[in-house]
Amino acid sequence: NAGVTQTPKFRVLKTGQSMTLLCAQDMNHEYMYWYRQDPGMGLRLIHYSVGEGTTAKGEVPDGYNVSRLKKQNFLLGLESAAPSQTSVYFCASSYTYDFGELFFGEGSRLTVL
Amino acid sequence: QQPVQSPQAVILREGEDAVINCSSSKALYSVHWYRQKHGEAPIFLMILLKGGEQKGHDKISASFNEKKQQSSLYLTASQLSYSGTYFCGTEMGGNQFYFGTGTSLTVIP
Numbered sequence: 001n002a003g004v005t006q007t008p009k010f011r012v013l014k015t016g017q018s019m020t021l022l023c024a025q026d027m028n029h030e031y032m033y034w035y036r037q038d039p040g041m042g043l044r045l046i047h048y049s050v051g052e053g054t055t056a057k058g059e060v061p062d063g064y065n066v067s068r069l070k071k072q073n074f075l076l077g078l079e080s081a082a083p084s085q086t087s088v089y090f091c092a093s094s095y096t097y098d099f100g101e102l103f104f105g106e107g108s109r110l111t112v113l
Numbered sequence: 114q115q116p117v118q119s120p121q122a123v124i125l126r127e128g129e130d131a132v133i134n135c136s137s138s139k140a141l142y143s144v145h146w147y148r149q150k151h152g153e154a155p156i157f158l159m160i161l162l163k164g165g166e167q168k169g170h171d172k173i174s175a176s177f178n179e180k181k182q183q184s185s186l187y188l189t190a191s192q193l194s195y196s197g198t199y200f201c202g203t204e205m206g207g208n209q210f211y212f213g214t215g216t217s218l219t220v221i222p
Contacts, residue, residue: 035212040214041214042115042200042212042213042214042215043155043200043212044212045210045211056208059114059211090154090155100160101145101157101160102145102147102155102157103157104154104155104156105154106153106154107153107154
């Protein structure tokens with residue numbers, strides 16, 4: 001049982017480049033989330049989705065876009081990467097509403113030069 | 114909006130007890146606790162619901178004081194495996210959920 005899988009695990013970008021992080025879950029969860037984790041700041045919510053075809057903004061959505069075309073996948077896109085987006089990104093999913101027990105992926109470390 | 118955790122870091126010897134506190138400036142519906150080991154994903158520990166009882170499993174338990182908008186995580190007779198960063202997450206309703214900045218716990222032999 002894979003749970004939540006993120007790809008890629010590591011990526012280095014130059015300022016202005018674009019990229020997409022893919023999150024896939026095989027638990028049939030309705031709710032999916034993208035977080036970023038920075039030293040001393042904990043986990044901050046970027047965007048989330050309460051079901052296929054829906055997305056909503058979290059605490060720090062600027063500079064990111066997301067799509068949930070299929071229930072099992074949640075994509076996070078950076079259209080024009082900036083050094084401030086250097087971070088570790090975590091995808092999570094949950095079965096219940098209101099941010100129930102979150103199942104996290106292993107994380108994707110992104111460096112923007 | 115982000116809850117405040119204290120202490121920021123703590124070092125324990127095996128067998129000692131620790132308390133990690135989580136405090137919010139807003140009324141809470143629930144408090145969640147997670148543990149993250151270095152380089153790994155956070156792992157869910159427990160949820161405490163408004164009006165619910167103190168929860169726990171094994172030697173890790175937690176309480177939720179709704180009036181004070183605070184939660185505490187209790188680790189008793191700590192083991193080496195307890196090392197990691199502990200995060201509380203606070204749910205305030207209206208799709209508002211925020212993680213604290215974390216408490217680093219190190220257990221040494």
